[in-house]
Amino acid sequence: MPDLPPRSAFPDTRAWLRALPSLPGDPAVDPGQIPTQPSVLFLRWLEEAVAAGEPNPQTTVLSTATSTGDVDARVLTLKDVDEHGWWFSGATDSPKGRQLAENPAAALTFHWPGRGRQVRVRGRVEAGSAEISARDYLERSATARAVAAASRQSEPLTDEAEYDRAVAAAGARIEADPDFVARGWQAWCLVPDSVEFWLADPGRRHQRWRYRRAAPTGWSTETLWP
Numbered sequence: 001m002p003d004l005p006p007r008s009a010f011p012d013t014r015a016w017l018r019a020l021p022s023l024p025g026d027p028a029v030d031p032g033q034i035p036t037q038p039s040v041l042f043l044r045w046l047e048e049a050v051a052a053g054e055p056n057p058q059t060t061v062l063s064t065a066t067s068t069g070d071v072d073a074r075v076l077t078l079k080d081v082d083e084h085g086w087w088f089s090g091a092t093d094s095p096k097g098r099q100l101a102e103n104p105a106a107a108l109t110f111h112w113p114g115r116g117r118q119v120r121v122r123g124r125v126e127a128g129s130a131e132i133s134a135r136d137y138l139e140r141s142a143t144a145r146a147v148a149a150a151s152r153q154s155e156p157l158t159d160e161a162e163y164d165r166a167v168a169a170a171g172a173r174i175e176a177d178p179d180f181v182a183r184g185w186q187a188w189c190l191v192p193d194s195v196e197f198w199l200a201d202p203g204r205r206h207q208r209w210r211y212r213r214a215a216p217t218g219w220s221t222e223t224l225w226p
């Protein structure tokens with residue numbers, strides 16, 4: 001945004017935020033032409049986001065909740081999309097891992113701002129097999145594997161040197177045994193019961209469609225008020 005004056009040129013943060021450009025848009029889409037499977041449209045939009053040069057188009061926000069309804073959300077990396085659903089991974093003993101264990105209801109939110117597009121995937125999360133989780137872990141870089149093996153993720157870090165020692169020890173272990181898989185590394189699959197696509201219109205006549213699971217293998221679609 002090279003032409004926008006700095007925040008200090010505005011009377012307050014509210015005025016600056018309102019001045020920021022928002023919502024580019026794509027040509028309208030004929031809802032009659034959308035694919036019958038939401039994963040097909042999702043992958044098409046993801047490919048278009050990649051082609052448009054969106055930064056980190058494979059990142060998403062995972063929203064979770066505890067069994068008592070306290071909500072949480074964080075950015076994650078999408079690992080796969082297949083006939084089961086949308087895959088991501090992390091540590092079972094992290095807050096997200098504990099929340100998913102006690103309440104598998106979750107949502108993924110993708111935002112590709114350059115195209116003015118959002119996708120919301122809602123459903124229940126299932127833990128992937130040990131084989132799938134190991135494959136996911138082993139596909140990570142050696143450094144990422146060492147950090148994942150050493151980390152007590154989201155616990156307070158009181159001693160930076162302890163972190164460095166733990167990562168170094170995990171790195172040495174991985175070097176000695178390249179097939180080592182960290183205990184507690186988990187691939188999860190969000191099995192959707194609804195997938196919503198949102199497309200910006202500069203004139204604010206945004207388009208929204210929601211797929212809802214209609215039968216074990218089928219989907220119904222509906223247009224939503226923007």
Ligand SMILES: Cc1cc2nc3c(=O)[nH]c(=O)nc-3n(C[C@H](O)[C@H](O)[C@H](O)COP(=O)(O)O)c2cc1C
Nearest residue numbers: 059074075076077089090091094095096097153154
């Ligand atoms: C771009 C980006 C990608 C990330 N990818 C992952 C990921 O794939 N898995 C993961 O566990 N954390 C990932 N993180 C870190 C999470 O946002 C979060 O800090 C961490 O998982 C701890 O979350 P929790 O305390 O809710 O469990 C990513 C963060 C960013 C900004």
